[in-house]
Amino acid sequence: MKNSILVISDQQEQNYTAILQAAELASAYDCNLHIVSFCHENLRGINDIEQAKRKVIHNLHELNAHKLVNTLQGKVDYNFETVWEKDIHTWVSHYVHEHKPYMVVKTGHRSEALFYTPTDWHLLRECNVPMLIAADHKWQKARNVLATIDLETEIGDKKQLNGKVLRNASIIAKHINAELHIAYAVPFSPLLRKLGIIDKDKLEDEHKTDLKEQLSLLAQSYGIQPDHIHIKAGQVDKVLTSIAADCNASIVVVGTIGRAGLDQKLIGNTAESILALLKTDVLAIKP
Template structure:
């Protein structure tokens, strides 16, 4: 996965610049150009209603200029190469939609954002929107400190015969391999075998035996996708069970610092009310995450 054009959504003032720090790590490794965006909007919601349009415009401009100065200091503090970095402050409420359009127009290879947790375990609406709809890969940086040598885990969907899913598996695995080659750590793969509890009881199926049989079946395919990368069979984890339980559990067991996973965005009312399997998994992972769509 070549990442020559990286788009960063800067963390808010008062927060550690985790997204910017991760973007620098990637840019240094791949000699990539970085565009840093910072969004301003909500600060005007408490202003008096009787302000003139020109007064509101002046306040807006002042806030943008202050944020621009702050953003330039952040970039300087991170020691990013000035020749590789551009930055811009945007007056916009809908961060996700604006970012998607901008990234498509400028053909970015990766969007980097800190994955902000809202109430409980779940990410903010901006994060979910990007994961559901962005055609550009999204790297959500964990708010916890990221260590360079943490392992990489690739979540595969090996049971599907759809060409789009098979292509996505290849893209996910290639991304994981590239990450390990650039930043170190071990590469692991995980696949969850769907198994109905009813059929399991009715037919006396053994989850462990099913997983063992499936590993023998899929291991040649995984090694073919890995190409010349020496993927150890011990690092391929095939388990029977629900993905939203198995994947976070395996990620914790192998000390994963990054998980690459495919997402399928839902549109319309259903997408707003129901999270897909990937979203259930993401809400439980405490790692960096690269999400890709078919």
């Protein structure tokens, strides 16, 4: 039996961004799609609430089922359900625990000033399978895949997570015929540079020299061109966003640790910053 990808369908979305992206991923990973559309309305004052619920669910299900046939056009095997639920992230968490899909895909909604919705954040932090937030607006000409890893970690779990990030990024890059890039952000204080205590360029060169053997092994293992491995010093969120733009990334694959959010270098305000700035799909991988 094939694995499945759980897709959270957005009622407000016109172009089915998440569903089309999930169809690409289903082909890459040889999975089926399980598409769920959520609805919830205030039915206060209605005599037969259960009948009203059934009617709303039925009408939305029929409408969306017709749209899905026209959208997917036989691209992938899928099933579809409409669920009456206000607390989406809790429903998804229960579904993931019970059915163990390979991945969850959802469209992310945010602007430069407004970060992801609470539902997106809950899913990123709590979902125990890979989570893809599909961008509703992308950089123009974006096509390549960027894997962000910690090249200097000595922690076993993080080393394994690096491998999972690279494997998933490689699978996607091969499937969409894109170039694979790797990024490592060297933590660096702008204040120390301003005071003349640290030379940014020298720091980057030192890391490239120290990691030369490891970089060569990565290039051989994943068929990555040497100039597609990027090591830059600076604020992590700004560095990774800059690299993603420079290499025309359409998807950024990141490692996440635990329930507190993204890896220690991408936590709290930093996590919000990079996810708000990136105009790409973001695939969050857990150990």
